[in-house]
Amino acid sequence: MKAGLRDWLTTEAPGSRRQAMAGRLYGAGLALLGNPLAVLGGLIVLLLVLVAAFAPWLAPESPVGQDLGRRLLPPSAEHWMGTDELGRDILSRVIWGARITLMIVALVAVIAAPVGLIVGAVSGYFGGWIDRVLMGLTDVFLSMPKLILALAFAAALGPGIENAVIAIAITTWPAYARIARAETLTIRNAEFIAATRLLGASHLRIIGLHILPLCTSSMIIRVTLDMAGIILTAAGLGFLGLGAQPPLPEWGAMISRGRAFILDQWWVATMPGFAIIVVSLGFCFLGDGLRDALDPKGRK
């Protein structure tokens, strides 16, 4: 049975569209599983998703429940990560914080990646003045330091997670537009694009069905690798007080609060910092693995 499925997936002569697609995904999946770091990264990201999904059941206590009688307790069997200055259980806050982090990352990816992809592909495909205008705009955004721009937006729109997400998305898309444009430039003069034009296909069809699918794998890789940076920027905004507002258990904001006690009660800042590092690393490993698995040039 198991062997039958593998044969079905790896056959040289798929019998249907769906089988051909499944076979390709299977090949990429196998390549990904063959890379231990990618598997580790995938597990970390999976863990993040699970923790975020089941936070209410996993967290031993409420993330906002204060108990001033047990302020700043060190890690122990009862409070695995200790407690903070208001007596809240840090483990519970880190677990709930996973939700916020995951939401920020997902929202930024959903907003910035498609915008960058489309702007870049349109710009690269048409060239000429369209390219100059769109890339000029992209360059304006690229030329400003990311954190400063995000800071300015967050300050102008008012502090809060939604605004932090918008601010980060605005600073992230230009990089994606650049990648998509570079990729499109190498594809647009390919003979298969010319052949499709000769069949009478519209520009919209060529960009949507022929160019974008070829850009997506490099985009997925890039977005995954950028996740770490997005988490850090969100944490940075939180740290500066422009992201999530108290009492929300956002990891960056937690570090910011813990800074005051870093010498005597190191765990208050270190535990959420540790969470940020682990998740960032997870996304980096996964991104590297995806690059090896999805890049057709690297695969034999």
Place this chain on the structure above:
Amino acid sequence: MTLLSVENLTVTFPTARGMVRVVDGVSFELGRERLGIVGESGSGKSMTGRAILRLIRPPGRVTGRITFRSEDLAALPERRMREIRGAGISMVMQDPRFSLNPVMRVGDQIAEALRTHEKLDRGALRARVRDMLDAVRIDDPDRVAGLYPHEVSGGMGQRIMIAMMLIPKPALLIADEPTSALDVSVQGEVLRLMDDLVRERGMGLILISHDLPLVARYCDRILVMHGGQVLEACAARDLHAATHPYTKGLLASVPRMDDTRDVLPVLDRSAWGGT
């Protein structure tokens, strides 16, 4: 006199389906003569050329014995091998646009090739480069020496490559599809030039190509390769009397200038394991 002898050369590459032998037990000997290796893509002809110069990178593995002027190439340290590449055996590749350094003047590149093998002062170096460009029939050597690779045509580029490869006076030249990136009218010029230089200097030549008629015209002996093996070895002038069905089929499938056939005969691939 034997210049190069190859015994049981095998090159293997690991793939998802296990080890694949791209060159499978190839043996031949070469004197100061012109040997043609013919085959289709995947026949292992280029890999044979590269293996001789020890240019196969891991994970590719080479076994067998390659003896060049009584030195066993496989056993040589990398440093001695570098001396042999260029001064002993050199190689002309398919496309001059990819084998020339784009940001270095042509003259400097040729001089560089010489300087790695001989200590010469600047004047002597210039004179040798000039003579060499002259030898590859470039009319205005001083002007051409100052050009960058993108400023020369394909045929000129390939002549420059040949100049670069021949200036350290190697005993053996391996040419891997030296003219397939060139126009027909230039192909002849480049091949005749290479041919003349090889004969004048008494060098050995290995001409690797997919083009049977071309190899037949410029070589003394021919090896026909398929699937990593030598299927047939014969003198070039006896090619028409080739006995192996693959060689015969290959010869017949080439359209001819005066062709009146309605259908070209097609190779029956199943006879050789089907590719």
Place this chain on the structure above:
Amino acid sequence: MTALRLTDLSVSYGTTRVVRGVSLEVAAGASVALVGESGSGKSTVLKAITGLAPDWTGEIEVLGKPRGHRPDRAVARECQMVFQDPYGSLHPRRTVDAVLTEALAIHGMTDDGHVAETLAQVGLDARFRFRYPHQLSGGQRQRVAIARALILRPKVLLLDEPTSALDVSVQAEILNLLKTLRAEYGLTYLLVTHDLPVVGFLCERLAVMRGGEIVEIAPTKALRDGSFTHPYSRHLYAESSSDIGGAP
């Protein structure tokens, strides 16, 4: 009836003019070759006919109708092209099936067995239908490219060096296929190549191009007896004549 008529065609890329004053007529059902070396402008002529090189002056008529400067749907159904590089002319992430059904979808047609039929015409077994290009050999890919060109049932096929990237034995298969298809469906061919023997096998007439101009139009018979008049054609002919030991 003329399938293709070029009158005083000049094509430019930016400020450089690569084709100058080319006039050529191809009768319906005929097979004509444009022969020349790189830079002679032979491929550019094809690009102008298809609309891929929009910057041209003069007149191009396809099946009696003048055509515009961009690719358009009406011309697409009458005139298709096969490209040189079978590795570059197929989308790496689309199956054979996707490539062929797309052509139908663009023209608002449904499959109705067209795909299977066209695959059979180009000699591809049905089991190749859902393969990706990387699962095909060079010759099989070129068959797919020919199928893509044929599926809209055009009358005119433009062939841009269709076999120069293939092995000799595969070249023979593709040349045979092209010859059979033409005989069976009464197709008109305009073939661009640098390979004179291929012209001898597939065409009746050839136009020799140099520096963007046609220097001579001759019947293929000239390839057998060398009766070219222009010195450049003679030079090309002499360089291409291969005296292989085996030729009878």
